[in-house]
Amino acid sequence: GAGVYYGGTVAEAFFCRGEDIYIVGGANSAGQAAVYFSRYARTVTMLVRGESLSENMSRYLIDQIEATKNIKVRLRTTVVEVHGREHLESLTIIDAAKNEKETVSATSLFIFIGALPHTEWLESVVQRDAHGFIFSGPDLPRDESNGHFPKGWALDRDPFWLESSQPGVFVAGDVRHGSVKRVAAGVGEGATAVQFIHQYLGSEER
Ligand SMILES: Cc1cc2nc3c(=O)[nH]c(=O)nc-3n(C[C@H](O)[C@H](O)[C@H](O)COP(=O)(O)OP(=O)(O)OC[C@H]3O[C@@H](n4cnc5c(N)ncnc54)[C@H](O)[C@@H]3O)c2cc1C
CATH class of the missing domain: 3.50.50.60 (FAD/NAD(P)-binding domain)
Structure with missing residues (x-):
């Protein structure tokens, strides 16, 4: 008002x-x-x-x-x-x-401005791009020295789509590197991440 x-x-x-x-x-x-x-x-x-x-x-x-x-x-x-x-x-x-x-x-x-990710606190936890958006799944930079897996990735599988460089930590919405910055996309990614979380929790990896 x-x-x-x-x-x-x-x-x-x-x-x-x-x-x-x-x-x-x-x-x-x-x-x-x-x-x-x-x-x-x-x-x-x-x-x-x-x-x-x-x-x-x-x-x-x-x-x-x-x-x-x-x-x-x-x-x-x-x-x-x-x-x-x-x-x-x-x-x-x-x-x-x-x-x-x-x-x-x-x-x-x-x-109608304002798309800055506040992810500084995640600096040593997950890999981020130069602007602070969080890499996930196929967007994670690959490490040539350990085959095709992301740097520091300790598991014997590729990261799930939406999974960050930290196994079991998932990213959805605007903060994800490469996101389309739309409400519907963020909601869809959130719902999809839940599926992957179930897979992760149901596996022996934890
Ligand atoms: C001006 C503008 C106009 C837009 N118009 C449209 C449109 O017409 N249609 C459309 O589909 N999309 C539009 N968008 C994009 C849409 O708003 C976003 O895509 C959507 O809000 C993303 O949702 P999100 O949950 O990923 O992020 P956000 O909505 O940004 O939510 C993230 C939340 O996390 C909170 N947070 C941040 N850091 C922390 C922390 N450390 N701990 C706890 N909480 C934290 C924030 O306070 C925030 O509440 C617009 C965006 C802007 C800026």
């Missing part, structure tokens, strides 16, 4: 009818929201940190955004402050190209 939202459903669309709204993000979620809200809001401004939309967004969405008159895209732009007492009143943004701070009136801010 404070004007800062993390989703783009019909309820939010209702609240922002006729408004000038801001969307933070430059990937598909942000693009889909911009196209959707453009039907309700007076203007939609996308605040994108990157150099271009094509870095993270599908072409069909970029085409739709370019063809929609009331969507404006501001590249190399970061929100650094939000202001307001009971409700959002304004944003301070930095345009990296000009290195200038600017404060704009705003009553609705939609946030």
Whole structure:
């Protein structure tokens, strides 16, 4: 109710009818929201940190955004402050190209960013990629010195799909290296991991 939202459903669309709204993000979620809200809001401004939309967004969405008159895209732009007492009143943004701070009136801010895995605490437990996402199953880097098994893998079988470099530790959802970052995928992987957990617990390996 404070004007800062993390989703783009019909309820939010209702609240922002006729408004000038801001969307933070430059990937598909942000693009889909911009196209959707453009039907309700007076203007939609996308605040994108990157150099271009094509870095993270599908072409069909970029085409739709370019063809929609009331969507404006501001590249190399970061929100650094939000202001307001009971409700959002304004944003301070930095345009990296000009290195200038600017404060704009705003009553609705939609946030469509945020895919950082917080897996530092697992550093010595499971193998992770350079961004912290956890390797599992066929994605585990192979160790040439012990045949085709992952480094440190002590069992005489391949890791199950979704099994990390630590036998019996399974990964599901966004935190998995190579995941598609969708709710349905995360739920499906969770259910599948349970099957593998049963197999693991039923084996002699523990
Ligand atoms: C802006 C945005 C828009 C999106 N839109 C869509 C969409 O329209 N459709 C769609 O299908 N998907 C969408 N997604 C993706 C979707 O939200 C994710 O794919 C999904 O939430 C992944 O579920 P998850 O359980 O893997 O991870 P999360 O939902 O991130 O859940 C992980 C949980 O683990 C908790 N946690 C983290 N570390 C620890 C710890 N050490 N101990 C205990 N708990 C911990 C976190 O607090 C969090 O609650 C969107 C994502 C974003 C960011």
